Amino acid sequence: MTEISAPLDLAPRDVTMALGNITVRYREYGSPEAPALVLLHGGASSSATWDRLASALAPQGWRTIAVDLRGHGGSTRAVSYPLAAYCTDVVGLLDTLALERAVVVGHSLGAYVASLVAFERPGLVSHLILEEPPVPGRDSADDDGLYAPRFLLESLSLLVFRRGFHRRAVVSALRQLRRPQTQWWARLATIRARTLVVWGGPASHLSLERLALVADAVPGARLVTIDAGHLVHSKRPAEFYDAVATFLAE
Structure with missing residues (x-):
């Protein structure tokens, strides 16, 4: 297993x-001439997590x-946060x-946004890595489990104790992801990028069945x-x- 103990002695470039x-x-490492790898954080986080x-x-x-997604880190605190606007x-x-x-690599909310980017710009995204993506319901009868008790407690603690993000952004995302999204499910079949989905195991609030x-x-x-x-x-x-x-590498 690769050892990753601390950031290497590389100075990131912070650009607005x-x-x-x-x-x-956004925060950038590496040569501007190298192949691009885009990292999208989860709700209540920022680019620093990467x-x-x-x-x-x-x-x-x-x-x-x-x-930094809108409403997070050094990006604009907006009036509204429709999910499509992140894309x-x-x-x-x-x-x-x-x-x-x-x-394109995304975690949680960032994984959902990454999927939208793959929908909208299939020629741009070569590989798609979805770490613990939220899974909205297919219809009103499909319970997506986003409001499991453990997830509610984790989300509440983020809103109370963390700083550096607009609380409206996180609350809005939770509400929107709770709604059924039939079209999102249909568009998954159109993704052309090679795709890896990462599940965090039994300690995750997301079920293996949903990510499968x-x-x-x-x-x-x-x-x-x-x-x-x-x-x-x-x-x-x-x-x-x-x-x-x-x-x-595959």
């Missing part, structure tokens, strides 16, 4: 970019671009950076388990790095 009526901040992974991937020949922001950033192909349904819906997708709970890349960084590196 205007995109229409908002600004998006520092350890990004600094490990950069010496392997990747240009890592960790984005618009990310696509706008990648187009402004003139990226033709990219690996997502993996089955995406052509050729694979599902792996890393027993870490919801924060796989934070709690099992070496195992997550190995899973990502192996997937990209």
Whole structure:
């Protein structure tokens, strides 16, 4: 297993970019000429959550671009947070950076946004890695389990104790992801990127059965388990790095 103890001695470049009526901040490691790997954090987090992974991937020949989603980190606190707007922001950033192909990695809310990017720009996303993606219901009779008691307690603790994000963004995302999304389920079959779905094991509030349904819906997708709970890349960084590196090397 790869050892990842601390960020390597690489200075990240923090950039803030205007995109229409908002600004998006991102943190970049590696050569601007290297293949791009885009990292999208979960709700109530920021680009900093990827520092350890990004600094490990950069010496392997990747240009890592960790984005602060709107309402998080150094990006704009917006009036509203429709889920589609996160996708618009990310696509706008990648187009402004003139990226033709990219690996897109997302955790939790960021994984959902990554799936939207793969829908909207199939020619841009070469590989898609969905770490603990939220799984909305297919219809009103399909309980997605997002409001399991443990998840509610974790979400409440984030809202009370964490800083550096707009609480409205997190509350809005939870409400929207609770609604059935028939079209999202249908569009999973259109994803052309090679896809890896990562489940955090029994300690996760998401069920294996739900994530298996997502993996089955995406052509050729694979599902792996890393027993870490919801924060796989934070709690099992070496195992997550190995899973990502192996997937990209295949």
